[in-house]
Amino acid sequence: MADNSSSLLDRSRTVAGPNYNRWLVPPAALAIHLAIGQAYAFSVFNKPLGALRSLDVAKPAADDWTPLQIGITFSIAIVLLGLSAAIFGKWLERVGPRKAMLASSLCFGGGFLIASLGVHLHNIWLLYFGYGFVGGIGLGIGYISPVSTLIKWFPDRKGVATGMAIMGFGGGAMIGSPLANNLMTHFKDSAPLGVAPTFIVMGIIYLIFMQFGVWTIRVPADDWKPAGYVPSTEHNDLITTANVSADNAIKTPQFWMLWVVLLCNVTAGIGVLETASPLIQETFSDTAMGAGKGVTAAAAAGFVGLLSLFNLLGRFFWSSASDKLGRKVAYAIYFGLGILLYALIPTLGHNLQLTLFVVVACVIISMYGGGFATAPAYLSDLFGKFQVGAIHGRLLTAWSTAGVLGPLIVHYLSDSRKAEGFTGAAAYQTVFYTMAGLLVVGFIANIIVTAVNERYHEKGPVTVEPGAH
Amino acid sequence: MTSQPNSSAPAPATADTGTGGSVVLAWLVVGLPLAWGVSQTFIKALALFK
Numbered sequence: 001m002a003d004n005s006s007s008l009l010d011r012s013r014t015v016a017g018p019n020y021n022r023w024l025v026p027p028a029a030l031a032i033h034l035a036i037g038q039a040y041a042f043s044v045f046n047k048p049l050g051a052l053r054s055l056d057v058a059k060p061a062a063d064d065w066t067p068l069q070i071g072i073t074f075s076i077a078i079v080l081l082g083l084s085a086a087i088f089g090k091w092l093e094r095v096g097p098r099k100a101m102l103a104s105s106l107c108f109g110g111g112f113l114i115a116s117l118g119v120h121l122h123n124i125w126l127l128y129f130g131y132g133f134v135g136g137i138g139l140g141i142g143y144i145s146p147v148s149t150l151i152k153w154f155p156d157r158k159g160v161a162t163g164m165a166i167m168g169f170g171g172g173a174m175i176g177s178p179l180a181n182n183l184m185t186h187f188k189d190s191a192p193l194g195v196a197p198t199f200i201v202m203g204i205i206y207l208i209f210m211q212f213g214v215w216t217i218r219v220p221a222d223d224w225k226p227a228g229y230v231p232s233t234e235h236n237d238l239i240t241t242a243n244v245s246a247d248n249a250i251k252t253p254q255f256w257m258l259w260v261v262l263l264c265n266v267t268a269g270i271g272v273l274e275t276a277s278p279l280i281q282e283t284f285s286d287t288a289m290g291a292g293k294g295v296t297a298a299a300a301a302g303f304v305g306l307l308s309l310f311n312l313l314g315r316f317f318w319s320s321a322s323d324k325l326g327r328k329v330a331y332a333i334y335f336g337l338g339i340l341l342y343a344l345i346p347t348l349g350h351n352l353q354l355t356l357f358v359v360v361a362c363v364i365i366s367m368y369g370g371g372f373a374t375a376p377a378y379l380s381d382l383f384g385k386f387q388v389g390a391i392h393g394r395l396l397t398a399w400s401t402a403g404v405l406g407p408l409i410v411h412y413l414s415d416s417r418k419a420e421g422f423t424g425a426a427a428y429q430t431v432f433y434t435m436a437g438l439l440v441v442g443f444i445a446n447i448i449v450t451a452v453n454e455r456y457h458e459k460g461p462v463t464v465e466p467g468a469h
Numbered sequence: 470m471t472s473q474p475n476s477s478a479p480a481p482a483t484a485d486t487g488t489g490g491s492v493v494l495a496w497l498v499v500g501l502p503l504a505w506g507v508s509q510t511f512i513k514a515l516a517l518f519k
Contacts, residue, residue, distance in 0.1 A: 021489075021491070021492050023492045023496075024491065024492055024495050027495040027496050027498060027499045027500075028495070030499040030503075031498065031499050034499060034502060034503060168499070168503070171503050171506055171507070173506075174503070174506030174507055174509065174510045175502050175503065175505065175506035176506075177506075177509075178505075178506065178509040209502075212495075212498055212499075216495060295517075296516075298516045299516045299517045299519070300517075301513055301516065302513050302514040302515060302516035302517035302518075303514070303517050305510040305511075305513040305514040306510075306514040306517060308510055309507065309510055309511065309514065312507075358517070
């Protein structure tokens with residue numbers, strides 16, 4: 001029985017048959033990404049977790065967890081996302097997506113269950129271990145698990161396919177946030193602020209939901225190609241027909257240029273996401289706009305929601321557009337247009353142009369999402385399909401780095417300006433100019449990406465190790 | 470679009486389904502929660518325009 005159940009997870013048992021429809025793969029991938037994307041909504045727990053003793057979010061008790069302590073949970077999860085994606089990438093390529101997705105679901109769902117015990121016992125280390133460490137490993141494995149499979153199924157539309165999956169990570173917060181709020185309201189009388197049972201229920205829901213992806217996913221046969229698909233004969237230096245292993249990829253300057261590209265893209269995006277709510281409220285306050293005309297806390301929450309929506313849409317739109325534009329041109333647009341728009345934000349705030357301010361912020365965030373979603377296709381173009389999931393995993397360490405550095409830079413710069421007496425948009429001016437500067441670095445890193453030197457190419461045909469379990 | 474594996478591909482060990490119905494069902498499984506999440510976000514975002 002044990003043998004049978006384990007063999008069902010083997011890569012060899014997931015090779016698609018002749019009637020398998022490749023359009024089943026994106027929903028399988030989405031099931032994983034929609035679940036793990038909940039991580040972006042972790043902040044919904046910040047206030048309740050900080051008032052488990054006092055039971056009043058407005059008046060935390062002396063022994064309640066501080067916002068800093070709680071914030072570390074998310075940071076651990078993001079760091080573990082990058083580390084586990086880098087460490088387990090080659091394992092994933094060997095065992096296939098089904099086993100990896102199952103591991104991800106067990107870690108992510110199990111992480112919630114461990115974290116619920118931490119909440120119940122009011123032990124922050126268990127919260128860190130459960131949601132941060134174990135859950136973070138689930139995030140990393142889950143994030144990269146469908147990527148190379150999608151690229152193999154959609155060689156003709158790599159950007160569309162990976163964009164659809166990674167769009168799910170953006171959409172996960174939209175589901176996770178209201179779900180958590182509804183559950184905490186439902187359980188508020190049975191446990192302190194309903195947090196522990198909410199963690200249990202969410203862990204179970206996500207574990208079950210992710211099984212849809214686990215058991216739907218299939219890999220194509222090694223020499224499969226879509227009906228009627230003829231690879232382009234048009235020569236393009238940046239789209240290789242060769243393959244580079246994950247170990248060799250990290251020896252190439254191209255990998256590190258893309259690492260810088262992702263680091264700059266994510267750090268700049270965090271500049272907007274971290275400041276969105278206070279920025280819009282302080283810039284368009286009653287004092288600036290006139291009594292009763294300022295942006296309220298509820299409207300600011302709406303602004304943050306709108307940014308989430310454009311983050312999601314951008315992942316699909318820009319990644320799909322990159323199939324036509326080419327990856328390098330797409331990133332040149334993200335950064336080139338981004339530099340202008342980031343630099344424009346303080347001016348729009350200063351001139352109190354609210355509508356234009358919102359539109360510009362939405363376009364910026366759509367390109368931030370686009371930067372995430374276009375990365376796997378860019379890697380596939382440069383390094384081939386062979387170990388693109390593992391290479392993508394290693395690239396995601398840039399995300400972890402940005403996830404820690406970004407908020408530190410943003411808060412340091414804005415706090416410094418506020419300490420100097422600046423208010424409203426002026427308080428965030430250096431944040432946006434610094435982020436525009438970072439985008440200049442990203443723009444240059446992207447521009448100097450060239451084809452990978454042949455000495456890094458695998459010699460002879462490559463295939464996944466047969467029978468590797 | 471239906472996949473067409475090479476004839477030398479290994480025979481699948483599990484039953485594969487590939488009808489249009491299963492594709493629609495699969496998209497509903499992920500599409501409905503996503504649509505709910507987007508609608509909740511959209512409702513929240515409306516506060517910005519009031």
